[in-house]
Amino acid sequence: MVKETNIQTAFQEVMAASGNIPPKQKQVLAASLSLFAEKGFASTTTKEIAERAGVAEGTVYRRYRTKDELLAGVLAPFMTEVLPKLVSEFAEKVVGQTYSSRHDLVATVVNDRMQFVVENQSVLRILVTEILVRNDLRDQTISRMVPLLKQNLYPVLDHLKAIGELVDWPNDRIAQFMIGTMLTQLVRSTLTNEEVTSAASLIIKFLEKGLAPE
Amino acid sequence: MVKETNIQTAFQEVMAASGNIPPKQKQVLAASLSLFAEKGFASTTTKEIAERAGVAEGTVYRRYRTKDELLAGVLAPFMTEVLPKLVSEFAEKVVGQTYSSRHDLVATVVNDRMQFVVENQSVLRILVTEILVRNDLRDQTISRMVPLLKQNLYPVLDHLKAIGELVDWPNDRIAQFMIGTMLTQLVRSTLTNEEVTSAASLIIKFLEKGLAPE
């Protein structure tokens, strides 16, 4: 199994990059992350965050001066570190291979990136929930994601199309079907507490058939 | 185009069934619906609801005694009227036909039920957002949906499997792929303001290929 870029390691990297972050501040970020994921941003109080982090309420406000900044602080490492690596690591992995068949593409995406989805469930849940409700966050996420996909995923898709391994649909649709099918599994396992990985093989088959040339 | 069961007509039916509901109460429900969809339940205030409905704040509390009851009042017609009809109408439509090919199944589901998704976007958005955050609503929705699917959709799937028109996977997976692919389109059009219907034909092709027998 490959070393994965997840939110925990990303937090540490970001923390290291921006000087030493004291342990209580990390506890605040971790507590915010878990509470936002459980109850949503709006219905989490700063008092609850302080309690779960085991600090005083004033400590919550030392680094981030508002609750909104705290949300940004929770999402920032994910947006700046995790998301770009998510896409670029994948591209390297697929492009670097000598093969390049549709099956390899799909299997790599599903096995590898679903692992990522599982490891980052909490942040993804916050992101999805807040995107539905906050226009600024929605636009910001889109403007980060789209170029990443265009640079990293689309060339791979074009290559596979050229050698007749992939159906000739617009790249954004193909990406939509792949991402959507995986996110569906995230939603399902959130609802039913099912193991995500148990569904991987069927998801691979489904995508492989659905994206075969006509 | 078939007569669709959407949230507006459902509201009216529910209102008619439970006696005459005064116009200002309808305005309160409508204002709540739109505000919850826009900003989420937790960050909508009762003052805002009153303003958009053009009533005094006290009026908001005449029929529903708490804000939570108001949310339930908004979702109830959808859960009790719209959702059951969504599934059963579809089953009648497919089962009632003489054909029964995979293409007909998929085309019917996508064209017909996506129309439903579009018409009920607001409620669906509230439902999705709140399900991620409220365990009670999540369990309630699941316990309503699962039997509906089992009774209406699964027999159709079994039939198609028997005549070799559908891949032999568990019914819940097939349902997951169908529903998931359509909801993905809802999410996408929410993010990009794209017309939902413009994607229908590709979605049909994708599902038809992905769900073909191996």
Place this chain on the structure above:
DNA sequence: CGTTTCAGTGAGTGAACACTCACCTTTTCT
């Protein structure tokens, strides 16, 4: 017409919230 019933009103209320600040403790620097 008097009485009852009900929808609607909006100023008011206690609780809970995000946020502050004067003070204390620990670490860092010389």
Place this chain on the structure above:
DNA sequence: AGAAAAGGTGAGTGTTCACTCACTGAAACG
């Protein structure tokens, strides 16, 4: 060691929130 800086504290503050209630106006009934 002493001073300065930074981290941490929790009672306190002003505001906003969900919710209430005494009241008004209008319709329904005999």
